[in-house]
Amino acid sequence: MTEWLSLFMEAATTIKEKTKTMFRSAQSGGMGEIGAGGDITHPIDTMAEEIVIRRLQDERIPCVLVSEEAGTRPLNGGGDDYVVLDPIDGTTNAVRHIPFYSTSIAHATGPHLSNVDAGLVMDLHNGTTFSAKKGEGARMNGVETTVSKTTEVEEAIISIELTHLGRVRNVARTLLPLMERSLKLRLLGSTALETAYVASGALDAFIDIRGLTRAVDLAAAAVIVREAGGFIVTPKGEKLDMMLTAPARTSFVASANRQLTAQIIELLKTASAET
Amino acid sequence: MTEWLSLFMEAATTIKEKTKTMFRSAQSGGMGEIGAGGDITHPIDTMAEEIVIRRLQDERIPCVLVSEEAGTRPLNGGGDDYVVLDPIDGTTNAVRHIPFYSTSIAHATGPHLSNVDAGLVMDLHNGTTFSAKKGEGARMNGVETTVSKTTEVEEAIISIELTHLGRVRNVARTLLPLMERSLKLRLLGSTALETAYVASGALDAFIDIRGLTRAVDLAAAAVIVREAGGFIVTPKGEKLDMMLTAPARTSFVASANRQLTAQIIELLKTASAET
Numbered sequence A, B: 001m002t003e004w005l006s007l008f009m010e011a012a013t014t015i016k017e018k019t020k021t022m023f024r025s026a027q028s029g030g031m032g033e034i035g036a037g038g039d040i041t042h043p044i045d046t047m048a049e050e051i052v053i054r055r056l057q058d059e060r061i062p063c064v065l066v067s068e069e070a071g072t073r074p075l076n077g078g079g080d081d082y083v084v085l086d087p088i089d090g091t092t093n094a095v096r097h098i099p100f101y102s103t104s105i106a107h108a109t110g111p112h113l114s115n116v117d118a119g120l121v122m123d124l125h126n127g128t129t130f131s132a133k134k135g136e137g138a139r140m141n142g143v144e145t146t147v148s149k150t151t152e153v154e155e156a157i158i159s160i161e162l163t164h165l166g167r168v169r170n171v172a173r174t175l176l177p178l179m180e181r182s183l184k185l186r187l188l189g190s191t192a193l194e195t196a197y198v199a200s201g202a203l204d205a206f207i208d209i210r211g212l213t214r215a216v217d218l219a220a221a222a223v224i225v226r227e228a229g230g231f232i233v234t235p236k237g238e239k240l241d242m243m244l245t246a247p248a249r250t251s252f253v254a255s256a257n258r259q260l261t262a263q264i265i266e267l268l269k270t271a272s273a274e275t
Helices: A004-024 A041-059 A091-096 A170-180 A190-200 A215-227 A258-274 B004-024 B043-058 B090-097 B171-179 B191-200 B216-225 B258-274
Strands: A063-067 A071-075 A080-088 A101-108 A116-123 A129-132 A138-140 A143-145 A157-159 A185-188 A203-216 A231-233 A250-256 B063-067 B073-074 B084-089 B102-110 B114-121 B129-133 B137-141 B144-145 B157-160 B184-186 B205-214 B231-233 B249-257
Touching: A004 A041, A004 A080, A004 A101, A004 A116, A004 A231, A041 A063, A041 A071, A041 A091, A041 B129, A063 A215, A080 A091, A080 A190, A091 B205, A101 A215, A116 A190, A116 A215, A116 B231, A129 A190, A129 A215, A138 A190, A138 A215, A157 A170, A157 B102, A170 A203, A170 A258, A170 B171, A185 B114, A185 B205, A190 A203, A190 A215, A190 A250, A190 B114, A203 A215, A215 A231, A215 A250, A231 A258, A250 A258, A250 B129, B004 B043, B004 B084, B004 B102, B004 B114, B043 B063, B043 B073, B043 B084, B043 B090, B063 B216, B084 B191, B084 B216, B102 B191, B102 B216, B114 B191, B114 B216, B129 B191, B129 B216, B137 B191, B137 B216, B171 B205, B171 B258, B191 B205, B191 B216, B191 B249, B205 B216, B216 B231, B216 B249, B231 B258, B249 B258
Parallel strands: A063 A080, A157 A185, A157 A203, B063 B084, B157 B184, B157 B205
Antiparallel strands: A063 A071, A080 A101, A101 A116, A116 A129, A129 A138, A138 A143, A203 A250, A231 A250, B063 B073, B084 B102, B102 B114, B114 B129, B129 B137, B137 B144, B205 B249, B231 B249
8 A cells, every 4th residue: 555645755855955956057947838827837846847747757656646737637547536636736836935935745535625635835945844643644854743722813813815817806895804803914925825824823814715726736735734733724715625636626625723713703704794 | 242133043943843743732812911012821832931041141242132022121131232032923823823923032232123133033934034134034944035026016025914903994085095005905903024024025015004013023134125126115215214123003004115115104194095
């Protein structure tokens, strides 16, 4: 049986080293092309994706790869194992040398987010690694980690996504009551890493109500947050599931505990009612 | 004559090392107290401030220290040299282990921002250092650095401050046109470091229209941005100056070039007119 987390750890470590080399030789910029998920693909995304593909091919692991760049692609004959990859989550940060970008890799036993049973998110700048296996808890750098105990929005540090507001209406207005009441806000630019931060208590919540989070961003971080004791729900507070495909998009709330989740959902509702 | 930048570099390096030690021994949390600037003071802020004070005392440098924690304080008899310090800018990030916090130290020949003639901002997580001496250009890790060439808001990555919106009215509404038109938004949680990022082109602009930026946050980064070819103005596009005191607060726009600055100011005006 494949040791998915060990495999992901090795692949992510290779990506981290290669990324540093590319930055030193300054080949990371240049014109990008549109990936299967609709975003601009940079050379570093392609490089990172190839590392994972090569690894899966070398080990002759039959699986379906779902990736931001390559889309859905059977490897070694395909099968029921899904590997869900965002090779570089936070490419803009990486290209601009803002030290906050990550690799996200998950394993699923089927084509839905609810089928994910293992995930790993690695900070490619400093190597901090979040991982989880379903039923076995979440880890940060190999040590068990849990969500924060913050139950009140007034004491919470919350990351929000506000990019591409020109494409999506009423996002800022809907988030306003939450923005006004939370202790501090962040917008760091790597959904996978920010969501994983909810698992370690670095953040109390991460919220994207734009409907723009990709399955490949969320797959690994979702199992990590849930295994750390946190919640991943829709902005209406319902159970979140989605297809594991490159074009799939969703809104979601990741939050440390039931009380904080309920407060966030309530504040999002208030705003919607006023729209 | 005192080599201010060398002195600041040595002090910031010591703070960086001590911060790492404190994190390892996990003494960074605990109850804070209110500093001279009004924010909660954590043990790491006090530790970092003491390093700078001790250094100035050991070298018997007569100056007036203006610091977030200690307020305004003559050292070695005081005099016309001002040392403007934010020992830890981004304390929340530091305490939460979000890898984005900095030390900011500036020298001024008088009590106003316009008197600042040298400044240094060090990323305490990874050691990246921004510095400038008036008339001699800006440097990142010792190498000359300049602002980005981005002239259009649609292509710009812009950091905005949205924390404490409960205290300040209409901030989100005023920023909305800018939020909708910019390529990407960020909110990283260390004003000094984000402003310094405008000097290196990592960000195209940083904006705080809340009136909550402190002189101690801005003193070093302002001279760094200006020396890198960038602009620091009020949200109305006017020349920015302020007293160098712990309680002093301002709004400001840091931006890569004249064209981008003009566009930002125009978008902020549009919104205000609609309020």
